[in-house]
Amino acid sequence: MFKKVKQRKQEGRTVRKIVGFTSLAIILIIGIVAFAGYTYIQSALEPVDPEATTGIEVEIPIGSSLTTIAKILQENGIIKDAQIFKYYTKFKNESDFQAGNYTMTQSMTLDEIIESLKTGRVYREPVFTVTVPEGLTLEQIANVIEKNTEFTADEFMKKVTKPEFVESMIGTYPELITEDILNENIRFALEGYLYPATYSFYEENPSLEEIIKTMISQTEEVLKGYSALLEEKQMTVHELLTFASLLEEEATAQTDRETIASVFYNRLEIGMPLQTDPTVLYALGSHKDQVLYEDLKVENPYNTYVINGLPPGPIANAGKTSIEAVLNPTKTEYLYFLADKEGTNHFAKTYDEHLKNIDTYLR
Structure with missing residues (x-):
């Protein structure tokens, strides 16, 4: 009898220890989760990047709900968490947001974002702007x-x-x-x-x-946004920016960049020099209204009249239109093109056709 009583007491102590350790573990887990949640919420209430200065274009369509607005802001990187923004806005009892196009930055606070959306203007006015064409x-x-x-x-x-x-x-x-x-x-x-x-x-x-x-x-x-296309084309970022810079320099107001891109692709495929004048000017290091025949012979790694393939690097900064033209060129058999005096491009499949275009549009 005595042994049974003693055994029960030991079992009781063991059970109490297990219950105690389990309770402590649960409390610790709850504490960790609560702390992590608190830390996350605090972080979500702060600007995405307090040092950011780049303006990000954000469009809020007419009739957008708070849920839609929060999602748009998160997708554009203006806020960290759409749900937290919604709860914060409701807590502040804010509403009547205006549709429109906004230029926001990742350094804006939630209050500044809310104020912008209420007034229909950017709450933070820039000290100055710089436009790089x-x-x-x-x-x-x-x-x-x-x-x-x-x-x-x-x-x-x-x-x-x-x-x-x-x-x-x-x-x-x-x-x-x-x-x-x-x-x-x-x-x-x-x-x-x-x-x-x-x-x-x-x-x-x-x-x-x-x-x-x-x-x-x-x-x-x-x-x-173009990483998948780059991978599909097996093209590096450096090659993309180099190729796009050629299109940017060849472009005129009426230029069909996708078709010019196709000309360059077709030439690359058959090992034909790109022969684009802007690379000659970059090789010379000076601007000229007209590239002379002797200029085409200059020995320089950028001169696409004397090298095959792309130059070693970009010759200028390229915009989105040129970048997209490189990644989505038109399918053609053209190997030549020229721009007439009005800036309209004329394409040709053969050199004879190209010579005819020269006689028709440039002489």
Whole structure:
């Protein structure tokens, strides 16, 4: 009898220990989950990137519900979590948001975003903006920076070509900038990697590094949507930007870039030189109204009259239209094209047809 009583007491103590440990474990798990949830909510209530300066275009369609608006903001990277934004907005008892096109930044707080949506305007006004057009070289972008900031063109070029800075950009944007840009034949490593756009800056004197990184970040953002197509074509980002820069420089107001892209693809396929004049001008390092026959013979890795294939790197910054033309070219058998005096392009399958176009449209 005594042994049974003793055994029951031991079993009771064992059960109490198990219950105690289980209860403690449950409490710890609840605590960890609660802390993680609290931390996540706190993070979701803060700006996505307090240092961001790049404007992001956001369209809020007419009749959008709060759920739709929150989803749009999250998809554009303006907020971290759509659900948290919804709950925060309801807690603040905010409503009557206006449809429209907004330019927002990832540095905006939830209150600033809400205020923008209520008033139909951007709550944070930029201190200044810088517009970088399509088709500019780094040296031309340097002049734009000089006109719009306190930095000189020379300071910009020294910064953007400094080996240590170039290496740091490779480390900062590994998916965008690879060691392809370190090819010894490339004139400027970051040529073509500063995206053409209008940039809004919300501090009076941003650093030169911040300005350059803002433009590179925009290139990375634009190219994110084309990763699947790049993989399908087995094309690197560097090849894409190089190819697109040729289209950008060949373009006129009426240019069919997809068809010009097809001409270049057709030439590449048969091993025919691309023979595009903008590469000659880039090789010469100067602008000329007319490329002379002697210019076509200049020995330079960028001159597509003397090399086969693409040049070693971009010759200018390319916009979205040129990038998409590279990835979605028209299917043709054209090998030649020319632009007439009005800027209209005329394509030909054979050299004889091309000569006829020259006689018809340029003489």
